[in-house]
Each structure stands twice: as structure tokens, then as C-alpha cells.
Amino acid sequence: MEPTEVQRHIIDNPGNTVVLASPGSGKTFVLSRKIRNALSRDDIQSYQGVIAISYTRKASAHLKTRTLGEGLYEKNSFFGTIDNFCLTQIIIPFGSYLFGNPPKELDIININDLPKNQQSLFEWIREIHPDFNNVQSSQIDDISNLFQLGYLLIESLELIGLYLIRNCVACQKYLKARFKYVFIDEYQDADTYTHDIFISLISLGMKGIVVGDVNQSIYGFAHKHSRFLTELESNPNFTTFKLAQNFRCSVPIVNYSNRLLDSNSSLLETDEDGVILARIEGDETDTAAYIDNHISEICSSLKIENLSDVAILVKNGRTQKIINTSLSTKHRLVETTTLDMDLNPRSHLYAQLLSYYFDNKATFFSILDEYVDYENLNNSFKKKLNSLKNLIRSIEIEHINKLTTLFQQIANILLPKIPERESLDKLNEVFCNPQMLNSYLPVKKDEIQLMTLHKSKGLEFDLVFHLNMSDWELPYKKINNNDFNNPEYPTWEQDLNLHYVGITRAKKACILVRGTLRTNSYDQLKKANDSEFLSLNNLDLLRKEINIPK
Numbered sequence: 001m002e003p004t005e006v007q008r009h010i011i012d013n014p015g016n017t018v019v020l021a022s023p024g025s026g027k028t029f030v031l032s033r034k035i036r037n038a039l040s041r042d043d044i045q046s047y048q049g050v051i052a053i054s055y056t057r058k059a060s061a062h063l064k065t066r067t068l069g070e071g072l073y074e075k076n077s078f079f080g081t082i083d084n085f086c087l088t089q090i091i092i093p094f095g096s097y098l099f100g101n102p103p104k105e106l107d108i109i110n111i112n113d114l115p116k117n118q119q120s121l122f123e124w125i126r127e128i129h130p131d132f133n134n135v136q137s138s139q140i141d142d143i144s145n146l147f148q149l150g151y152l153l154i155e156s157l158e159l160i161g162l163y164l165i166r167n168c169v170a171c172q173k174y175l176k177a178r179f180k181y182v183f184i185d186e187y188q189d190a191d192t193y194t195h196d197i198f199i200s201l202i203s204l205g206m207k208g209i210v211v212g213d214v215n216q217s218i219y220g221f222a223h224k225h226s227r228f229l230t231e232l233e234s235n236p237n238f239t240t241f242k243l244a245q246n247f248r249c250s251v252p253i254v255n256y257s258n259r260l261l262d263s264n265s266s267l268l269e270t271d272e273d274g275v276i277l278a279r280i281e282g283d284e285t286d287t288a289a290y291i292d293n294h295i296s297e298i299c300s301s302l303k304i305e306n307l308s309d310v311a312i313l314v315k316n317g318r319t320q321k322i323i324n325t326s327l328s329t330k331h332r333l334v335e336t337t338t339l340d341m342d343l344n345p346r347s348h349l350y351a352q353l354l355s356y357y358f359d360n361k362a363t364f365f366s367i368l369d370e371y372v373d374y375e376n377l378n379n380s381f382k383k384k385l386n387s388l389k390n391l392i393r394s395i396e397i398e399h400i401n402k403l404t405t406l407f408q409q410i411a412n413i414l415l416p417k418i419p420e421r422e423s424l425d426k427l428n429e430v431f432c433n434p435q436m437l438n439s440y441l442p443v444k445k446d447e448i449q450l451m452t453l454h455k456s457k458g459l460e461f462d463l464v465f466h467l468n469m470s471d472w473e474l475p476y477k478k479i480n481n482n483d484f485n486n487p488e489y490p491t492w493e494q495d496l497n498l499h500y501v502g503i504t505r506a507k508k509a510c511i512l513v514r515g516t517l518r519t520n521s522y523d524q525l526k527k528a529n530d531s532e533f534l535s536l537n538n539l540d541l542l543r544k545e546i547n548i549p550k
Helices: 005-012 027-040 057-067 081-097 116-126 136-148 155-167 167-176 192-201 227-233 251-263 284-301 317-325 346-356 363-369 380-395 399-414 423-431 434-438 492-503 534-542
Strands: 019-021 049-053 078-080 107-109 149-154 177-185 209-214 239-243 276-282 311-313 331-333 450-451 461-466 506-513 515-521 525-527 544-548
Touching: 005 027, 005 239, 019 027, 019 227, 027 049, 027 057, 027 177, 027 209, 027 544, 049 057, 049 081, 049 149, 057 078, 057 346, 078 081, 078 380, 081 136, 081 149, 081 155, 081 167, 081 192, 116 136, 116 155, 136 149, 136 155, 149 155, 149 450, 149 461, 155 167, 155 192, 155 227, 155 399, 167 177, 177 192, 192 209, 209 227, 239 363, 251 492, 251 506, 251 534, 276 399, 284 311, 284 317, 284 461, 284 506, 311 317, 311 544, 317 331, 317 515, 346 399, 346 423, 363 380, 399 423, 423 434, 492 506, 492 534, 506 515
Parallel strands: 019 209, 019 239, 049 078, 049 177, 107 149, 177 209, 276 506, 276 544, 311 450, 311 461, 331 450, 461 506
Antiparallel strands: 515 525
């Protein structure tokens, strides 16, 4: 792929950069090229590298793979999430400089793991992140006291990382000497601590590059906000570029998604029907029946060969569960396991090893690269790791529990200073749950992917069935004092962005679906009407509408 003119300008820009990237505009391509350029510079020494922060571990692994193709050496770069960066690059090596030496290896816990009489001391961390300057010294002291006992709160990783960057001279010197650039993707989902960490790293002399799209900000419930991206856009020390052209989606989807956000957006000429509203007589089980009955002909008309290129996107787990049990067509339920959610680096390693076990295309050394420099390991460790690598793939699925011991031995070599905590328990929980275990298998060509709209972020499919397009579901609304004529929409902007994300996951066609009945949070069937989003900006003129009887 050759970069466009604007992409080339972004790749070649030497200074601090903001990239406003619409869906399908090639942002991962640009980001990986820009990182490659940075790593190829003559002024980056062998002991130096870049910081590349992605919102999820999966996205980080994808970016790393895209970047390090063709034999490029990553040098001493970091690819991962902001939490993992704070933990591995800042807290573990430098925490003791300011908090004192703990009596044992740090035990990574969450607030709920504390005794009940101590949990109240740290509840403030769970609330909307306060400005760092407003964090009280007594609150830092409480975190320090916990650290001195050998415990580290998962919820405080960014806060502690920021505190050490600002107050630990040794940490500052290390970061300044090792890293020359800091890249952060999905910056519209940054929180106040992520933003402050980014600004602090730039103040140490690094070049900063962020990529984001305010229209894809969908994590407001987790205290993430697009205002930090907007602030950088107006910062005179940054050059802003816009990647607006959507190379991924069909013209009808581009027109519909742009008009959804802007009533004055210009329209590209097309006579295709890429966006369809299907009003289905019945509830979610009838929606599943509609997909079962029509998926073959729809895929045939769109020349889609593999069902894995089809996704069913839902607003919530309730709908996902109903579709999962009602859909006869072979499908993959995509969900996050407790092992995935655990921030202990051992849990992350176990999830990677589990994916390696199932995926013959995955390589063992790509996992090792994230934790150690293989060439610098002594021969004993090399021999042991190679032996364990061969043993993993020799285990039959009927005896998958035997992987527990192998994974733990690998973790003891790669992460000797990280305590086990609950990682093995969470791994064994996955082994005992076929549904969780399936989430680590590579997607098969004959499986539709069923996931939430939030989970679909960053993915793409030829065909998307976008469910929950009824009032009360998307957008969420509430009624005060029984005044049904004046409903409130507390999360209108977030829900609109979520809808936009859902539509723009589709490359060829997006089928918006709403039943005449919906299941509410009390598992009651209620009459359903069109979502308020369907009547915005004359969107009905840009879609085809069909009615599906029982």
C-alpha cells in the first residue's frame, strides 16, 4: 500500500503530531509506518526505542505485528497498554525509590481484595479521576503505605505511574535516555491520567504522536473523554492532520455515517443499497430466525464467501445472550474472559500462550519478544523455553489442564518478579468453561461473529447486522415524574458515537435491525418503536427499508 499525500505528510512530519482519523482512513497503516520511520532513524541507539500505547492488548499486538514486519528490529521499544507501561516501565523498577522497599515481591490486587475496613480509604480512585494536582498528599501516603506492605492496586497504576514520572529523578532519567518517541492510539478514549502522562513524557524531550476520532469516543462510563484530543488539536506545539477519506466502507455506508453526524455533509454519488433498515415482526428470537433464514442469500448477493466476515453487533449482554441461544447458524460468541480482564502480567502471558496453543499460525517467539531479549538469555533458559514450546503443542485438548504447569514454568522464567496472585485460578476457570475457552480459538471461516458494539471497536466486516435499533435501547432514555412527553437522554452523545462505530464496522453493507418487541432489563417483552437515531438528518432517504413478517 502506497500512502496518499496526506498520509505521507503525517509519516514525514518530524514534530509533535495529532492525527484525526475517521473510520477506514488507514490510521493503523500510517501509525505503523510512522513508528517504523522512527525506529529506522540513525539517531536512535540500539538501547533506545519508542513507546507505542494502544487501548487493548489485542490492538497493541496487531500494531506491533504491522510495525515490525520485514525484519525491522524493535530495539528497546514498548508496545502495550497504558496500564502495562506504568507497571513494567515505571512502578516495578522505580516505585521503591519514593515508596520504600516492600518486604516481598509486589502483589497486584484490586480494591475489593482489601479488608472491608480498608476499602473505603481508596474508593476515591474509583470515582471520576481527579486532576492530579488535586490528589491529596494523604491519599498518596495511603498508596505508599500499601506499597510498603507489598501490595499494588490495579486501579491506581496510572496515578502511581504519573506520580513517579513527576517526582522520581531516576525514573525521569531512565525514560529520557531510553525512549525517543511516544505514540498513543485511540486518544479520544484517554482519561486525565493518560493525558497527563503523555504531556509529562513530552516534557522529558520525547516527540509525541496521538491518533483519535472524537466521533468514536464510547467509553464515557469509564471516565474517558475526547476533550483531551481536542485540547491537543488546539495546542500550538502540535501539528494536526485529518484523515477523513474512508477507504474501507462502501459509498452508501460512508454517506450514511457522515450524514448521521452532520446534516450538511456532502454525499458521494451511488445507486447501491448499502444501508438497510429491517423492521422485524417479533422479538430477538425472531431476529435470530430472520438472520438464519436470509444469511445465505444476503452473503451470495454481496459476494461474501466466509461467514467470519459477517458480524452481529448488539448493545448489551442481554441481547447477546438471547441471540446466542436462538441463532442456529454457526457463530462465535466474542466476549472478554476474566483472564483477559485481569491486569496481572502473568494473566496476560497466559492468555497469549493459550492463543498460541490453539493457533498454528502464531509464533512462540513473538510472545517472548514482549518480555525478554531472547538472545541475552543464558543457554539453560533457552533450552528450557524451547522444550516448553514443543510440549505446549503436544498436549491434547482432552488434557488441556496439563497446560497449567507448562504456562507457570514459562511465567517463572519471563516474569520471575511478578507474583502469581489469581492468574492460575483464572486460567483454570477458562479451562473449565467451554464458552470462555472458545474465545481463544482462531475464528473459523464458517462462523458469524456475535459481539457487543463496544467489543467491535477497531474491527471490520463485510456485512454487519446492527441490532437494538429501537427506542429505549439506543439511545438510552429515562422518564422523570411520569412525563413521557419530555424524556431525558443522559448518554445521547456516547450512544450516537456507539451507533456510528457500529455502522462503520461494515465494509459492504450494514443492516440495521429492530423488532416490534424488545426485552427490557427485567426480561419483560415491551412494544418497540424506531430508535430516535433513525429519524435524524433525513437518513431515511439514504437507506432501504424492509418489513419482515413472522
